[in-house]
Amino acid sequence: MDISLMTHGAPNLLDSSAAAASTPSDVANLAHWYDPSVLSSLYQDSAQTTPVASDGDPVGSFVCQVVSADDVTQATSANKPTYRAAVASLNNKPALEFDGTDYLQGAFSATLSQPNTIFVVAIMSDVVTNRATTGGDDSAHRHAIVAFTNTNYRLIAGANLDGGTPDTNAHILTAVFNTTSSALYVDGVSVASGNAGTHTLDGLTIGAVYIPANFFAGSIADHLIYDADLSAADKNIVQNYLATKYGVSVTEFA
Amino acid sequence: MAESSWKVRVMLFVRAVDNTAQNRQAFGDIFANNGSGETSENEAKLFDTAIRLSTSGAEPVQAFGLETALLTPDMRDAMRTFLDTLPQVRYYVVRNIPGVGFTGELILDNLPDATPTPRTSLVGVPPWDTTPFTMLDALADIEAERGLVRIPDAV
Numbered sequence: 449m450d451i452s453l454m455t456h457g458a459p460n461l462l463d464s465s466a467a468a469a470s471t472p473s474d475v476a477n478l479a480h481w482y483d484p485s486v487l488s489s490l491y492q493d494s495a496q497t498t499p500v501a502s503d504g505d506p507v508g509s510f511v512c513q514v515v516s517a518d519d520v521t522q523a524t525s526a527n528k529p530t531y532r533a534a535v536a537s538l539n540n541k542p543a544l545e546f547d548g549t550d551y552l553q554g555a556f557s558a559t560l561s562q563p564n565t566i567f568v569v570a571i572m573s574d575v576v577t578n579r580a581t582t583g584g585d586d587s588a589h590r591h592a593i594v595a596f597t598n599t600n601y602r603l604i605a606g607a608n609l610d611g612g613t614p615d616t617n618a619h620i621l622t623a624v625f626n627t628t629s630s631a632l633y634v635d636g637v638s639v640a641s642g643n644a645g646t647h648t649l650d651g652l653t654i655g656a657v658y659i660p661a662n663f664f665a666g667s668i669a670d671h672l673i674y675d676a677d678l679s680a681a682d683k684n685i686v687q688n689y690l691a692t693k694y695g696v697s698v699t700e701f702a
Numbered sequence: 703m704a705e706s707s708w709k710v711r712v713m714l715f716v717r718a719v720d721n722t723a724q725n726r727q728a729f730g731d732i733f734a735n736n737g738s739g740e741t742s743e744n745e746a747k748l749f750d751t752a753i754r755l756s757t758s759g760a761e762p763v764q765a766f767g768l769e770t771a772l773l774t775p776d777m778r779d780a781m782r783t784f785l786d787t788l789p790q791v792r793y794y795v796v797r798n799i800p801g802v803g804f805t806g807e808l809i810l811d812n813l814p815d816a817t818p819t820p821r822t823s824l825v826g827v828p829p830w831d832t833t834p835f836t837m838l839d840a841l842a843d844i845e846a847e848r849g850l851v852r853i854p855d856a857v
Contacts, residue, residue, distance in 0.1 A: 492739060493738070493739030493740060494739075494740060494744075495739065497739065498739055504772060506771050506772065508739065508740070523740045523741070523744035523747075524740065524744050524745055524746075524747045524748050524751075525733045525738045525740060525745055525748075525770070525771035526733075526745075526748035526751075526768065526769065526770045526771050527747075527748060527751055527771075528771055530772065547769050547837065548753070548769070548837055549748075549751050549752070549753070549768070549769050549837075551751075573836070574836075574838060576838065577852065577854070577855075578854070578855060578857060594857065602857075604857070657857065659855070659856060660751060661855035661856055661857070662855050662857060663751070663855075665837075
């Protein structure tokens with residue numbers, strides 16, 4: 449062995465410090481991240497005085513991992529989702545369970561203009577009525593993702609963009625809100641492309657549209673918003689992270 | 703992880719005419735006065751997001767379907783007293799099963815015995831029947847018993 453190869457800048461084959469796996473935080477323009485695996489981000493009450501501690505606890509406040517002031521809350525007990533410590537269909541990871549009358553809502557500190565990319569990990573318990581995972585906080589700032597029973601998904605940001613076939617399986621939904629170049633992907637597969645409208649986003653509803661209505665029934669896990677139309681490479685970083693975390697099979701973005 | 707102290711939830715159907723300020727206040731008080739951490743005024747807002755029902759499937763609303771949060775033991779007696787004041791109410795009590803989900807397990811309902819699906823007043827005895835019971839099941843019951851169907855939400 450020529451030991452000179454191990455000095456003076458030559459590659460050190462014994463170096464085990466491989467690049468860390470990428471996480472959503474490594475992707476630029478991350479504006480909001482609501483992660484139920486971060487137990488400290490969940491409170492039973494909207495005033496954030498009582499932390500969520502156990503499976504079955506109600507969730508009255510969900511703190512954003514990026515902008516702590518941009519929490520989404522619920523001050524009516526009957527409308528609070530329930531914390532589930534291990535959801536079998538989501539790789540036994542924590543998630544918030546919505547019973548068809550629950551939602552969380554809050555305003556943002558800053559308004560996001562399009563384009564935006566939203567990732568939501570969710571599984572519906574039924575498709576007997578319309579179910580929204582996401583919405584804005586008023587009629588002029590929508591960014592809604594709605595499953596119209598098992599007929600089609602719809603993106604709404606001032607216009608309607610339909611596509612795909614909702615079902616009761618776990619999915620990673622990727623929604624790009626970019627006016628006439630908007631798109632919806634289910635587990636990396638394109639199901640809709642076209643015009644979803646021009647709304648900006650100044651708040652968020654998780655588990656319903658802004659009204660509130662079209663309440664979600666099932667479990668919602670990670671919810672991320674990027675203030676950009678992410679490249680395919682960046683979408684893959686986020687999607688692959690979520691796919692590994694929740695055990696969802698995906699197709700990589702090209 | 704410790705089991706939550708929130709044990710049961712109630713699914714109930716009330717007449718639209720019973721959506722009064724007094725009843726909303728009483729309902730809100732059950733939670734606010736027993737440690738929910740929220741105000742009675744906020745708790746009363748659950749009627750604003752209730753499932754709307756009618757025999758036609760369109761407005762006007764004839765009944766509301768509500769699903770409460772999980773109740774702590776302190777809330778149960780107050781809830782039972784309140785339910786007894788509501789004319790023609792139909793309710794189901796569902797037990798939280800850790801890790802199973804909000805479907806839970808039906809342990810009590812007030813269906814009369816002489817209905818299309820007769821039940822005793824206490825459904826199942828320990829060990830509990832673990833068949834999941836959801837609001838969809840309750841909605842199917844209320845449609846069978848009283849012909850009430852959901853009015854679709856605006857989108």
